[in-house]
Amino acid sequence: MAKIIVVTSGKGGVGKTTSAAAIATGLALRGNKTVVIDFDVGLRNLDLIMGCERRVVYDLVNVIQGEANLKQALIRDKRIDNLHILPASQTRDKDALTQEGVEKILIALREDFDYVICDSPAGIERGAQLAMYFADEAVVVTNPEVSSVRDSDRIIGLLSSKTRRAEIGESPVVEHLLITRYHPARVTGGDMLNLTDIQEILSIPLIGLIPESDAVLRASNQGVPVTHDQKSDAGQAYVDCVSRLLGEEVPLRFHEIEKRSLLARMFGGGRK
Amino acid sequence: MKLLDFLKRERKKTANVAKERLQIIVAHQRSQRDQPDYMPMLERELLEVIRKYVQVDQDAINISLDREDDCSVLELNVTLPRPGEKN
Ligand SMILES: Nc1ncnc2c1ncn2[C@@H]1O[C@H](COP(=O)(O)OP(=O)(O)OP(=O)(O)O)[C@@H](O)[C@H]1O
Numbered sequence: 001m002a003k004i005i006v007v008t009s010g011k012g013g014v015g016k017t018t019s020a021a022a023i024a025t026g027l028a029l030r031g032n033k034t035v036v037i038d039f040d041v042g043l044r045n046l047d048l049i050m051g052c053e054r055r056v057v058y059d060l061v062n063v064i065q066g067e068a069n070l071k072q073a074l075i076r077d078k079r080i081d082n083l084h085i086l087p088a089s090q091t092r093d094k095d096a097l098t099q100e101g102v103e104k105i106l107i108a109l110r111e112d113f114d115y116v117i118c119d120s121p122a123g124i125e126r127g128a129q130l131a132m133y134f135a136d137e138a139v140v141v142t143n144p145e146v147s148s149v150r151d152s153d154r155i156i157g158l159l160s161s162k163t164r165r166a167e168i169g170e171s172p173v174v175e176h177l178l179i180t181r182y183h184p185a186r187v188t189g190g191d192m193l194n195l196t197d198i199q200e201i202l203s204i205p206l207i208g209l210i211p212e213s214d215a216v217l218r219a220s221n222q223g224v225p226v227t228h229d230q231k232s233d234a235g236q237a238y239v240d241c242v243s244r245l246l247g248e249e250v251p252l253r254f255h256e257i258e259k260r261s262l263l264a265r266m267f268g269g270g271r272k
Numbered sequence: 273m274k275l276l277d278f279l280k281r282e283r284k285k286t287a288n289v290a291k292e293r294l295q296i297i298v299a300h301q302r303s304q305r306d307q308p309d310y311m312p313m314l315e316r317e318l319l320e321v322i323r324k325y326v327q328v329d330q331d332a333i334n335i336s337l338d339r340e341d342d343c344s345v346l347e348l349n350v351t352l353p354r355p356g357e358k359n
């Protein structure tokens with residue numbers, strides 16, 4: 001029975017798709033049978049980030065409308081056997097998604113997979129609400145910036161009222177805070193919200209901190225989720241995040257300026 | 273002491289301003305979040321009752337629920353048209 005995890009944020013462009021792809025990849029690399037679903041109907045992007053855009057034949061809406069079955073629509077990742085992608089439709093409008101349709105798909109996927117990762121569209125409308133509705137857990141992606149933090153708070157409100165778990169009075173959706181595009185130097189300079197402030201304001205537990213990183217753009221250029229780039233800070237930070245999702249305790253990294261000071265260099269070592 | 277205060281104030285960075293603003297806005301959002309589901313319906317029905325006696329607009333009525341220590345206070349504000357004025 002799979003765990004359903006929604007990656008959501010309210011605000012657009014904060015790193016949901018990057019994170020959904022990286023987390024799904026990380027979970028699969030750890031041996032979990034994982035599927036990642038693009039809920040951004042009309043604006044699909046997950047296929048590009050996962051590098052399978054040329055293999056899309058059927059999509060989520062085709063399955064919901066009975067034009068294809070789930071097996072035909074699922075794309076097997078070319079690097080990891082136990083990772084699958086269910087792309088969103090590029091042409092249909094958002095109304096093509098129905099709650100019953102989504103439920104049917106999730107119930108079917110639940111049987112076969114260990115993790116179902118739902119990449120939510122931005123906003124708090126129908127698409128975002130459908131992406132979170134059946135979730136067991138939520139990764140709330142937040143940038144250290146006022147509008148992103150405020151929108152995350154709105155999303156946290158929806159998670160505790162507009163989800164299946166909330167409506168039927170089951171144990172609530174487990175919420176995780178994922179701070180992305182964190183820039184330690186700007187935080188130290190006093191011009192970027194620091195991670196404790198963000199945590200204090202949103203008051204949900206931190207699952208990970210992803211630094212602002214050139215590796216993310218390199219990864220999306222190539223269609224290889226950044227988790228595969230284990231030399232990069234962002235890639236390592238996503239691996240840490242995945243370990244915590246799996247219940248392991250991992251110390252936080254990449255939240256301080258890399259201390260390659262003169263002193264550190266003189267005495268050797270000094271690696272962060 | 274004064275000098276220290278001065279130095280501290282100098283160091284008040286934009287991130288701190290952001291934090292203070294967010295604390296206020298988030299507190300406000302949360303107070304709305306906790307409003308019971310029946311509030312919009314209650315507001316509509318109250319408006320209907322008032323309209324039996326006075327013609328008022330939709331936006332002439334303002335309703336809010338404030339939580340005190342051991343009870344909640346329902347605050348209802350209705351702006352009535354000036355007497356004699358036909359609406
Ligand atoms: N840690 C990071 N460092 C640098 N750039 C990043 C990082 N995370 C995301 N980005 C960049 O931010 C942009 C938006 O990322 P992404 O598409 O994942 O956001 P999104 O939340 O899915 O957007 P949308 O709301 O449109 O779906 C992309 O250009 C991505 O490369």
Ligand SMILES: [Mg+2]
Nearest residue numbers: 016017040045
């Ligand atoms: Mg996206």
